[in-house]
Amino acid sequence: MDVAESRHLKGSVYFYRLTRKFIDEKDNIPQDAKQVMYYSLAIGHHLGIVDCLSAAMVCTGPEYLEWISALDTESEAYRxxxxxxxxxxxxxxxxxxxxxxxxxxxxxxxxxxxxxxxLTVGFIEVLTAIYNEPTMYLMIRGG
Known part of the structure; x- marks a missing residue:
C-alpha cells in the first residue's frame, strides 16, 4: 500500500485521549450482576464501562503523514x-x-x-500522561 494514497488522509486526524470512565448503569442491573461487574473492573476488565474521550490534538491527513515520515520507516514506531x-x-x-x-x-x-x-510535543505530553496514569490510553482516529 502506498501510504500517501491512504483514504484516511483525506480528512482530519484526531488524537482522542481518555479523560474519564464511568459505569453505565442506565438499566436496572440485579445486585449479583453488579458484583460481577465491579469484580471485573477490579481485575482490569471493562464490562459495562463507558470511556469518555476528548480530542487532545488534531491535524490534517497530510500533516499526519509528514509527521510520521520523520520516523525510521523500518522501526516499530513507524509500523x-x-x-x-x-x-x-x-x-x-x-x-x-x-x-x-x-x-x-x-x-x-x-x-x-x-x-x-x-504534534511531537503534544504527543509526548499525552504519552507522559499515560505513563503517569496507566488506565489511560490514546486513540488516533480519522474524522
Missing amino acids: KMKGFLMFGEITIYPEHINMLALAFDAIDANAQSVKSRE
Whole structure:
C-alpha cells in the first residue's frame, strides 16, 4: 500500500485521549450482576464501562503523514503509527509509550515543520500522561 494514497488522509486526524470512565448503569442491573461487574473492573476488565474521550490534538491527513515520515520507516514506531493509514484508527496503550516516546524524541526538531513539532510535543505530553496514569490510553482516529 502506498501510504500517501491512504483514504484516511483525506480528512482530519484526531488524537482522542481518555479523560474519564464511568459505569453505565442506565438499566436496572440485579445486585449479583453488579458484583460481577465491579469484580471485573477490579481485575482490569471493562464490562459495562463507558470511556469518555476528548480530542487532545488534531491535524490534517497530510500533516499526519509528514509527521510520521520523520520516523525510521523500518522501526516499530513507524509500523504502529502507519496503522492509522491502513485502518483509520489506532489505539496507543501503556505498553506502547516507551517505544513511541523514544522514537519521536529522537527526531531532529529543526528538521520538522512547525505543525510536526507541535504534534511531537503534544504527543509526548499525552504519552507522559499515560505513563503517569496507566488506565489511560490514546486513540488516533480519522474524522
